[in-house]
Amino acid sequence: MVEQHKKALEKQLWNIANTLRGNMSADEFRDYILGFIFYKYLSERMDIYADELLKEDGIKFDAIDENTDEGKEYLEAIQEEAIDHLGYFLKPSELFHVLAQKGENGEFILEALSEVLNHIEQSTMGTASEDDFNGLFDDLDLTSNKLGKTEKAKNELISKILVHLDDIDFLHHETEIDVLGDAYEYLIGQFASGAGKKAGEFYTPPMVSKLLAKLVTMGKDKLRSVYDPTCGSGSLLLRVAKEVKEVGNYYGQESNPSTYNLARMNMILHGVHYRQFDIQQDDTLEQPHHIEKRFEAVVANPPFSASWSAAAGFLTDERFQDYGKLAPASKADFAFVQHMVHQLDDDGTMAVVLPHGVLFRGAAEGHIRKHLIKDKNYLDAVIGLPSNIFYGTSIPTCILVLKKNRKHSDNILFIDASQNYGKATNQNYLREEDLEAILQAVENRKFVDKFAYVASVDEIAEENDFNLNIPRYVDTFEEEVPINLNVVAESLSKVTANLNSIEKEIFEFTNELGINFPSMGEK
Known part of the structure; x- marks a missing residue:
């Protein structure tokens, strides 16, 4: 079942990459698609971890109201645990599926997305995980003209990527983390083989x-x-x-x-x-x-x-x-x-x-x-x-x-x-x-x-x-098979006989047609 899930995931991810990269080179698009997969992974992991912490209180992480005093208290406590256990923190409003939904509804999400990616990094400042998250999303340039000539075009492309990825359940089973990891490896390999030396x-x-x-x-x-x-x-x-x-x-x-x-x-x-x-x-x-x-x-x-x-x-x-x-x-x-x-x-x-x-x-x-x-x-x-x-x-x-x-x-x-x-x-x-x-x-x-x-x-x-x-040291020399002259002579004899037979047939056929075609002997 795990292998089947992995294969399906690989196929989906590569199809998304191929469909959406447009005129961008494979190694350029790689940074975007892999970066967003990583953001989705962090988001789902955060959501699952926070839900586990909140289980006794009977509430869900994405249902917390960030603007109330109670909501802020919850988030403060969750952040402390998440930083220690996961190494980073995301608020409910910063979860991947929330932004993907906004993008699907036609909202402009580039600015918000950029802030979220920065906040993931900022949440680790001064902690043990700071070095591991510092600059992780530097290659996701959401202002690049390679994503589209206008802000609207850029927003549409990024929204499409997020919506496609949002349809894939990465962490349904915690034991299947390696399924996503292996699919990620598969994508890296596909980009490498598809883009030659630069990506390889x-x-x-x-x-x-x-x-x-x-x-x-x-x-x-x-x-x-x-x-x-x-x-x-x-x-x-x-x-x-x-x-x-x-x-x-x-x-x-x-x-x-x-x-x-x-x-x-x-x-x-x-x-x-x-x-x-x-x-x-x-x-x-x-x-x-x-x-x-x-x-x-x-x-x-x-x-x-x-x-x-x-x-x-x-x-x-x-x-x-x-x-x-x-x-x-x-x-x-x-x-x-x-x-x-x-x-x-x-x-x-x-x-x-x-x-x-x-x-x-x-x-x-x-x-x-x-x-x-x-x-x-x-x-x-x-x-x-x-x-x-x-x-x-x-x-x-x-x-x-x-x-x-x-x-x-x-x-x-x-x-x-x-x-x-x-x-x-x-x-x-x-x-x-x-x-x-x-x-x-x-x-x-x-x-x-x-x-x-x-x-x-x-x-x-x-x-x-x-x-x-x-x-x-390792002798790989293959000895040539000695030539048997008798066998060669016999083969040549058979070839000559066949040629003579063909020539005879051609001579007889041309005579019937009244064409004076000399035999090889006459030449």
């Missing part, structure tokens, strides 16, 4: 997220903490949570302000309490926010070969100083690896998606790679993925798995899963069977012909000079 750069395809999550939770049923230094919309953090019974705290950092807002909304929509997550907005390499913390699980899909300052001052930064060299300014891949290793707890596991170049590029990157393997001995596995499975780029990628206390300290596992995928119209994707094959190889850690190889650290150092290029 913050989004990790679901099956890659699942693989990363399973790699860092293998053998565990609860985590103290999970961290993503390039968390995007937060989907990877939430995916990790699905693999265990309990996650203590979620940490993340994201440089893009709009995506940072999306990540915080996504956490709340998935029922993660505001006290349990700490997501910050800044460039992780240049301005890290969690530098003193250590995490049990670290996952990331950083921007491939991004630029960073690589300023000389970083040579004394505790994240990079042991290595003696910095990742090049034009390729920050190893800088992200070094940052993540620094944040990893002693009993933790990290898994990071990177371009293949990190496996074999020389100079500073080769130096860092050697240090990770020889001096620190943190690298546990290298997994080659298929090309064209990420939005916005077709390059082949790999996953590096690192641990500070490795059980198999004398070897590194190599997996070549580059040929294991399904094909969609414009994208390749990992299937469940591909995922299972990779995870089984990680668990078994044994040789699998043309798929997995366990290389000793000595072999990597002495025979390959710390080059991790997967074909050096």
Whole structure:
């Protein structure tokens, strides 16, 4: 039933998005539709929570008269409880369905809507949840001409969105919070795949997220903490949570302000309490926010070969100083690896998606790679993925798995899963069977012909000079089938016989017609 409800919800939401976005680009409209879904979620949650508090008094939250002394007393008491429990507060007149109803009746609601969204944020000022709600609705610019050329047109479009969303029951059952959260994830994915690189750069395809999550939770049923230094919309953090019974705290950092807002909304929509997550907005390499913390699980899909300052001052930064060299300014891949290793707890596991170049590029990157393997001995596995499975780029990628206390300290596992995928119209994707094959190889850690190889650290150092290029270890060469000349001669003989037969028929047919058509022999 839950799955059926989720599918229906996904379909409704995507239909609304497609019907109403008009000439606006997908990534622009994303901010509006996802922002209003979030507002509706907060509104319904507030309504349900307040009704529960008022049950003994036999009244409903939306029936409270805000202008009477009694009504004000009720609201004051409810606000205090709601701020502590939910992290925010809404008055009955500010509930989503109230504004949607006004919009449906043709009233002008843009001003009131803007005030409500500001008030949600203001209600958290000076409280523990302030950082988690600050600026959440900044991307909902209700004055933008992209919504319409006139105020009337803007009001009509926004009213239509609210009315459509108001028809959907998000929180009928408190246990179905994840249904909405998953539908929200679905929408993010749809916008990402529909809008190419711009909307997809913050989004990790679901099956890659699942693989990363399973790699860092293998053998565990609860985590103290999970961290993503390039968390995007937060989907990877939430995916990790699905693999265990309990996650203590979620940490993340994201440089893009709009995506940072999306990540915080996504956490709340998935029922993660505001006290349990700490997501910050800044460039992780240049301005890290969690530098003193250590995490049990670290996952990331950083921007491939991004630029960073690589300023000389970083040579004394505790994240990079042991290595003696910095990742090049034009390729920050190893800088992200070094940052993540620094944040990893002693009993933790990290898994990071990177371009293949990190496996074999020389100079500073080769130096860092050697240090990770020889001096620190943190690298546990290298997994080659298929090309064209990420939005916005077709390059082949790999996953590096690192641990500070490795059980198999004398070897590194190599997996070549580059040929294991399904094909969609414009994208390749990992299937469940591909995922299972990779995870089984990680668990078994044994040789699998043309798929997995366990290389000793000595072999990597002495025979390959710390080059991790997967074909050096996993032999995927397919031998050509030898040509049988007798079979070829026999086939040619049959083809010649067939041609002679056809020629004879043509010659006889042309003679009957009185046409002097020479046979091949006469030519």
